[in-house]
Amino acid sequence: MSEQLSEPLLEVKDLHVEFDVRAGIVKAVDGLTMTINRGKTLGVIGESGCGKSVTARAILNMIPKPGKITQGEIIYHRRLRRQGSPQLDDIVDLVKTDPDGTIIRQIRGGEIGMIFQEPMSSLTPVYTAGTHINEAVSLHHLTPVRKVGDQIAEQVMAHRAVTKEEARAIAIDMLHRVGIPKPGERVDSFPHQLSGGQRQRVMIAVALSCEPALLIADEPTTALDVSIEAQILDIMRDLQQSANMAIMFITHNLGVIASMAEEIVVMYMGKVVEQGKVVEIFRDPKHPYTQALLKSIPQLGKKKAGERLASISGMTPDPFNLPTGCVFHPRCPMFMAGRCDKIHPTFKEVSKDHYASCLLYEEA
C-alpha cells in the first residue's frame, strides 16, 4: 500500500503570522509546524480564533492586511502537470512568492483549492449581463452572464487551455460529480436559486474543477445541516480517492474530523499543542487541552440526566497579553505551579508518531 510512501506535499515550518493592529501585535500563528502528505487528510482542530483559518490563508499567501508572515516557510512540493511531457518537480516557498504575482495565482485555485465556511456568500451573487465597462477592462473574455456554471468554467479556463464549450461540459460534469441533480439545468442557475447545500457543492466543484493537489477545507460544513453535511463529506472522500488529493480539513467539529482525517493537529492560540494519528489522539489524548476538548463532546447515553456537560474552564486568553510559559496554563487542570507559568514547553514525541507540547512529558 501507499502507507509507507507518505510523500510530503506541503511542509509548514515554524510559521509566524502577526497582526499589527492599533492595540498592539497579535500573534495569530506562533511557530506552527506541520506536514501535509500527498493524498492524505490532515485535520486541524481548535477553538475559534486559534489561528486555523489564518494558517489556511497563509498557505495561499493571502493574509489580509495588517497581517504579515514574519517568520517561517511554507514549502510546497509542486508537481507541474503538462500533457505529453515528463512530470516536472519544483519546490516553492509560498511565503516568498509575490502575493499578486503569477506563480501564486497559478497555484491558487489551480494547485491548491480552497473551500470556505460560508456557502451562502462565497459565490458572486449578482452576475449580470456584463457591462461594457466591465468587459472592456477585465482580463478575460468569457461568458456574458455570471451563472453558477460560469464560475466553474472560469476557473478551468484560467488554468488550462480549453474552449468555452469544453469548459461548459466540464462544469456540467463537475456538478454531476458533486451530486447536484439535473446539472445541465443547474449550470445556468444563479446562486440565489440554489439551496445552501447546493451552493456548498458548487463551491466544492469550483475548488475541485482543476484537480488540485491540495484542498483546504475551512470549516466546509459548519453552515450546513447534518444530513447535507454527511453528503458533502461523502463527496469529498470519494473525490479524494479518485484524484489522489490531499485535504487540509479545518474544523472545530470533533465528530467530523474523526471520520475524515488520518492525522490530526490540535491548535491552541496559534500553536500546535498536539499532533498524531486520529485513532491515537481520540483513544489516548496526551495534552490536557485535547483531553478537555474531547471531554466536552456531548455523548448520548453516557451521562446521567441532569449531569452537566464538561467544559474547559476559563476563557481564551487576551491575545495582546498572552500568559507566560505554557499559554494554556491558566485553564489547565494539571497546572504545575512554578513550572507551567515559567517554562515554554517544547514539542516532543510522546509515543510513536504522537507529539505534544506539554511539561507533563518533559523531565523536570
Next chain:
Amino acid sequence: MAVAEQVVKTTTPPKQKQVGQSYWSLVWWKFKRNRVAVVGGIILLTFYFSFVFIPEFLSPYALNNSSDYTEAGPTRLHFVTPDGKFQLRPFVYGVEKKIDFTTRKRIFIEDTTKIYPIHFFVHGDPYKLFGLIPTDIHLYGVDQATNPDVRVLIMGADALGRDWFTRIMYGGRLSLLIGLIGQIMTLLFGTVMGVMSGYYGGWVDMVIQRTTEFLGAFPDIPLFMALAAAIPSFWSPLAVYFMLTLILSFVRWGGLARQVRGMILSLREREYVLAAKSAGANDNRLMFRHLLPGTMSHVVVIATLSIPGMILAETALSWLGLGLRPPLTSWGVLLQDAATVRAIHNTPWELWTVPFILVTILAYNMLGDGLRDALDPYGSR
C-alpha cells in the same frame, strides 16, 4: 435496465428549458408595473428616436431653410373653408406681409382666397435619412414643389423666417446626445476611479478622493467658463461640442466615484471576493468582474437621475454663450435666441423650447425613480 431507460426517455415529454429568473428579468418585471416610470421611459424613447434619428423626416423644412416669414407667429390651421364647409384635411391660407405703422411691427394677413391643403408625406427639402438614404419626403407640410413660398409654421418662425419647430427638433439632437454621451463618459471615469479607490485603498484612494474634493470645491459656472474659454475659437463647432461634453463629464465624475467607492469598500469584504481570489483571480478580475457588478444597479439609477443635470448644464452654458454657438443648434442656443425682452415681446413662441426641456427632464426623473424602485426587486414596495 437499458430498455427501461429508453422507455423513460421516450415517454417523458420534452421539457421546456428552465430559464433562470435573472436579476435583470426581475427588475424588468417590477419596472413594468410602475406606470409613471414606463411613461417616462416611453417619452424618452420617443424623444430620442424622433430628435436624434429622424428630425429631418419629422420636420417640414431643412434646418436652415429661411423664408420671408420673418418673425411670423404660429400658422393657424383651418378646417372650415371661407364658404362654411367643414373638411377633415386641414389647410392654411396664403399670407401677405404688411407693416403696421402704429406699432412698427410686421403683421401677416391671411389671404382667404389662397388655400393650401396640408398633406402627410409631402416632397420638400432633400435630405439623407439616417445619413444614408437620400429622400425628400417630410412627415407633413404643404407641397413645396408646387408652392415653394408657403410655410406651415406650427410654432412660429424666428428672425430669419426659419420654422421654430424644426429648430427645436434639430436642437434636441445635440442637447439630448450631450446628456447621454456626457453621462456615459462620467460613468466610465466615475466607476473606474471609484472601484480603484475602494479596492486599493491607501495612497490611490487618497489621491482619487482628494481630486474629487478638489473638483467638487470649484463653483460650477466659473469652472465651466474657464474651461470653455480654453477651447480655441477656430475649432469646428463639432469639436467644440465634443470638448464641451468632455468638460461636463470631467467636472461631474467625482460624486459617482465617491458612491462607487463606498459600495466597493463594503463589497470587498464579502466572502466571494476572497473565494475568487483563492481561485486565482487577479486584481483586475476582482475589481471589474466580481465587485463592479454589485454596484451596477446603483450606478444605473445615479446615471439616469443625473442626465438631466447634464442637459441643463449644456443649456445653461449655451445660454450664457459659453457652450455651443450658432450655427450649431441646441436647446441652449435656442433659448439664447429667446432670451431678450424684445424676443419675449415680439416672438413669444420661441419659448416653445422650454416645455421640451421640461418634459425631457421630468421624464428622466420619472424613469430614474422607477428604476430606483425596480432595481431593488426584493424590496417590499
